[in-house]
Amino acid sequence: MGLIGGSFGMALKKRGLVGKVVGVGRNPKRLQLAQDLGAIDSWSVELDDVIPDCDLVYISTPVGLVLDFVKKVSPLVKADCIITDAGSTKADICRGADAVLGDRHSFVGGHPMAGSEVAGVETAHPDLFVGATYVLTPTTHTKPASAERMRSIAESIGSRVLSIDPEGHDRCTAVISHLPHVIAAAMISMTADHSTHDPEVFDFVAGSFRDMTRVAGSSPELWRDICFTNAESILSAAKDFRKALDAGLDFLESGNSEGFERWFSEAKEIRDSRVRKPDSSPGD
């Protein structure tokens, strides 16, 4: 029970979309905390006690553990139960689920683009998903009715649903989220190196640097798993990023100030028109 699982429970309960929410985890203290916070109605440390009665199983573990839980949960569920997850990468998980589930296929891959680097059920809240993009990644093995049900649930908790194949999801999140996390860490790393020459450098930090490096404060374990389940797309995005950066820097190096202004101006135009304004969603 962390930020996502806790917020999902709260979101369903607040809107009266669910009879009972049961939390399952390893740590009784954290589970009790989740119950005290109103994220769940009860809890257990045993999957076997809980899963057979469920209509929906929501796996909100770190991305590297999702498929294991799909495998554990799948033999226990009712025929019409939906299993879904909140993992930040989707191809490994969804193709893995396709491979192991066979005709008991009740899985719908999901990725709510909400949350922040501060994890923990303490930060959960029932409107976390409002205004956020909730990505669903059905495959040809996914039952259309299950995908439709998940879309309806995600919309009911206030999200915009985006349906895309798992590989498309992973390419897009590499560009929009995963590589940017690596870039943020690299910006910190460069600045730390620079501080050996100019010890004052961190005193110059203001809003832009703080914003651009915020996600470098994310959990290293979590982001190791995310990056290593999407390495190929991230490396490909990095190649494109280097090319784009070099294009801008080349104008600077060659003294082409008109070209630089045009390049920056094009980016500004795209940013102004295509990066939507923040809404009630607090981050990703």
Added chain:
Amino acid sequence: MGLIGGSFGMALKKRGLVGKVVGVGRNPKRLQLAQDLGAIDSWSVELDDVIPDCDLVYISTPVGLVLDFVKKVSPLVKADCIITDAGSTKADICRGADAVLGDRHSFVGGHPMAGSEVAGVETAHPDLFVGATYVLTPTTHTKPASAERMRSIAESIGSRVLSIDPEGHDRCTAVISHLPHVIAAAMISMTADHSTHDPEVFDFVAGSFRDMTRVAGSSPELWRDICFTNAESILSAAKDFRKALDAGLDFLESGNSEGFERWFSEAKEIRDSRVRKPDSSPGD
């Protein structure tokens, strides 16, 4: 009269630090707006009418025009008048001032690390500088009394003052601000390129990408000037950034997940400890 000049006027007036603030510019409508907003007490379009009576001249033009105004203003000022500026790069301006001012040297280079990409006196407010870093860049030609006076003024409007030579300022801002602006534009450019393959990519945008690319919405003209008066330091920072990015990506490419986690973890530690929390300063 824009965000910085307007806010400086408001900041002085709010704290009773000044007898009269007179705005000088080319556009009577904008000057009248500045007066209506309470940033100035009166205005003129003629330097000659205003400057001879001033105790402090605050040049808040785009960075490429600062030195021209130093040259224009310098012959008009009283002997004990201080001339200062708010330009985002300092070496060209301060070394230029050293070269042209001679024994009438009354200049103190300044850079308030406050403001945002949204310029215009409409967004000015009297507490813009509260909690912000206000960099002063005296040289060996700067009168110590002038530098001391500027420090006192900047502190009086709520800023932390950082004193550093102009070249040190430019190296540090290249790392903390200028290169990050180019990186943000490159991230947008890469994403736009990617959208030709995956048109959905911009639908994945959430808080981290929005925050990391915010400064790509800055004024292209302004940032062309800033970058072209600090090209050498930016290109040098870019070399270091590429090295740092490659270090992270190499772990990913070679499948060294432990190394990657350690690398990310080091960045997180540095970020958590050395990038100070946001305060009342709204940005840079």
